[in-house]
Amino acid sequence: MSQAAESDPHTKVNEQWHRWYQTVNRLAWPVYHAAAARFVEGFRKDAGGYFGNWILLPTTKKVAAIVTVMNEKDTILSVLEQLHRLPLHELIVVVNGSTDESFEIIRNQSRATIVHYREALGHDVGRAIGAKLAESEILLFLDGDFPIQAEHLVPFVDAIEQGMDIALNNISPYIGLFSGRDDVTTVKEFINRAMAREDLQANSLTAVPHAMRKQAAQRIGYANLAIPPKAQVIALDRGMRISSPASVDVITTNRHRSRNVGRNNAVSELIIGDHIEALKTVLDLKGSRLSFQDRIRHR
Known part of the structure; x- marks a missing residue:
């Protein structure tokens, strides 16, 4: 950690918060954030200065946002x-293909x-680089x-902290009934079922936000992270712990662009292509039956 990071008052407050939080039972997230806000306010009154609307994390591990x-x-x-x-x-920002003032x-x-x-480069390659x-x-x-x-990001960090x-x-909760789902959602769920993780439903590394242990990224391989469903298959095959x-x-909040609007749009076709590659990986690992038992035919 850099000297600047070590002396950052936000980091110092978070360390004290984490030390206290370890002494109490886990709190529901609304209660957690209310208690953390009071903790920050108490620290501000004692130390002086303006801390803004800081959010505290239930960890002292180093966290990177990509x-x-x-x-x-x-x-x-x-x-x-x-x-x-x-x-x-x-905080690592991968700016790629921009022609506006983002940089x-x-x-x-x-x-x-x-x-x-x-x-x-696309989001997936950018995440792998980061x-x-x-x-x-x-x-x-x-x-x-x-x-x-920021409050909504805390549970993802906490899940990694918890193992x-x-x-x-x-x-x-947002994808609706099966009859109304698009092809992308269907193939996401099929990959999870093929890996015997139907509990993950349609949840996938293709969707943000998500969090990952740095060691997990290393084990999966950074190149594989550029193909999120394949990375998820590799992680499951290697016994990594995955939750939602x-x-x-x-x-509903996703920004609409010309490439991601309409049936069979360019983005959905790219995602489905990634899942086909992931399915090939499942076939290589599990064989032609994948994780599904042959319950009908008798040989």
Whole structure:
């Protein structure tokens, strides 16, 4: 950790908070945030100064937020404002294929490490690059196209603190009945069922926010992270602990672009293609029956 990070008052307050939080029973998230806010207020009265609306994390592990950005000048400032509320050790922003002022906004409004590519890499490749560069123990992945309240990110970090290797966004409450689901949602759920993890439903590394232990990213392989469903299959095959600790609605709030609107759009076809590659990995690992038992035919 850098000397600046060690002397950061937000980090110091978080360390004291975590020390206290370990002495009490786990709190429901609304109660947790209310108690943490009072803790910050008490520290502010004692030390003086303005701390803003800080959020405290139930961990003293180093946390990195990795954000991918492509032409997000209208939203990236709001994304950064929420992340600045957290006691992060690192903020890594991968700007790729941008032709707007995203880079300048990030450079002027944060102390983020900015990785800049003129060509468009896509969110998944950007996340893989950020994961490889990060030094922190917990990696938190977001996109720059819509802000997520800092409070809603805490359960993902907490899941890693509690022993999970990967913490997925539980999008299941937002996808509706099976009859109305799109092809992308269907194939996500099929991959999980093929790996005997039907409890994960349609939850996938393709959706943000999600968190991951740095060691898990290393074991999966950074190149494999660029194909999220394949990375998820590898993680499950290697016995990594995966849960879906919280739900953040990234479906109705997702920014509409020409590439992700309409049936069989370019983004959905790309995601389905990634899942076909993941399915090939499942077939290689499990055989033609995948994880499904042959209950009917007798040989």
